[in-house]
Amino acid sequence: MTTATRPPATSGASRVEVRTTARRRPAPGVIALYTVAALAALLWLVPLAWAIATSIKPEGETTAMPPTWFTANPTFEAYLNVLGRGDIVRWTANSLISTTLVTVLTLIVCVLAAYGFSRFDFRGRPWLFALIIGGILIPPQTLIVPQFVLMTQLGLVDTYWGIALPQVVAPVFVFILKRFFDAIPRDYEDAARMDGAGPVRVLWSVVLPLSRPILTAVGIFTFIGAWNNFLWPFLVTTAPEMMTLPVGLGTVMGGYGIQYAQVMASAVLGAVPLLVVFLLFQRHIVTGVAGAGIKG
């Protein structure tokens, strides 16, 4: 709080007083700071605002030069045209299905693996852990060719499983979750075990409830990552009706060429689902990044 106000020159005791004065007459430095901050934030919103402004113009006005921000004849025609074609709805559904698959599977397998590494000793454990953590170094994009051949052999091209399965391999989440589990005191689990609970039961009813923040963070970031993944779904879907939202927007929309209001309307529609997720989970996202960063 004091960082935003002028520090008292004499002593720290009069802080409350200083703060009330500052509220009435902010120092020039504070005014400048807030002005710069507000301008930067507004500048950051320009691309999104421009996309929205373009999308509600009649198609004939979009190419006017010099550009205008506000149209005298706002219209939702571009949105109706895009939605009427139907493919963007289909792509959104595809994204929702494949992304949910990725998120659920990732959470299950990563939590199990992290708990196994955190709590149990077994033959070859250090080796296996090193092997999995080493996978963080490998850029997944370098494996696209053999992964694609594998998917062809498994007959999973143009299927939801084909889109989802290779994305489930996320060694970094095993690492993050293991570190979180390591920090949970084992006394609770010992108590549950003495009551006769098996290892899966202990994980489910003792460890997972204590891990809600990290599970939420991993879940949200898996979801965002899978939703926005482009390269793999782009390779493994060839039929337009199987494309995910980013792939459909990236490949098919280019074909609409100069109908800028429609192109921007589809961009806005493509942005909406995750912006909603972001607004709903803003706090979890912020603390999730914070937790990963500070401990990292």
Place this chain on the structure above:
Amino acid sequence: MTHSTTDSTRTVTGGAGDASHVVVDVRRRPTTWTGLWFVLPFLAFYLLFLVWPAIVGLGYSFTDRSLAGGPVSLVGLDNWNESLTDPALYDSLWNTLVFTLLSVPIMVLLALGLALLTDHARRLGWFLRLSFFAPFVLPVAVMALIWEWMYNPSLGLFNGVLGQIGLEGSQWLFSEDTAMFSVVIATAWWQVGFNYLLYLAAMQSIPKDVYEAASIDGAGAWQRVGRITLPMLSRTTVLITVLQLIGSLRVFEQVYLMTGGGPNFATRTIIQYIYDSGFVGLRIGLASSMAYIFMALVVVVSIAQFRFFAQKED
């Protein structure tokens, strides 16, 4: 490595009441198969979709296998020779390096600047966080569509505004000289939010009394930023730089969507060249050798970075 440290800490911290129990529990933890069952599902995915493709891909690089099918024969080191003597491969590596060298400093410093603003302008906190982070959740295709439209040389917002204030516009994505830089600017807008949140979290975890003590000693706002905030953020800066460098080397999607690698291949990154060779040129063997050359470079850079920064931290 990691688990042994944890175990010994556990022995120390847990040794309050009945130390003997803890020591038995940890040191002679029974070696059972239970842990392996937990690890098995992940391991199955990992082996099938990462390890196996990595092995198979290495095998492909010694064959003339085509994506179109047809007979496959061993060709020895031909693909590796062709890749390593291909000027276009070095061009694409160079383009990737240019993107990395431009984007890393911009995305680290910009994140720091925006986080400092947010940390000081507390009353605008939620609005600033929303503006700076929101682009991060946009699909790459959305970001590319919007920026292509703003960069449009004859109809776009940027040249329109420049024209209004009497300046000459730029060709942006359509000139070899400016295309990569234009992509970097768009990328910074899109992705800086993640680094920004990391910085912001680190800043807000600095104890308040440190600042108060400095204020009492008469340090001004700038001095407090320079003498307290920045030094205490050095670990975070290292982390962000490492992550950003590794991330930037893997660049592909936004460049591919915004420029297609052009004009005249001036922005074709190495991953696009692997894609072009394998999925457009259908030469799986050749593409695999390129993928391995790039993978080796990334692994070397990553390990070198970790060792360098690990030494520095000690």
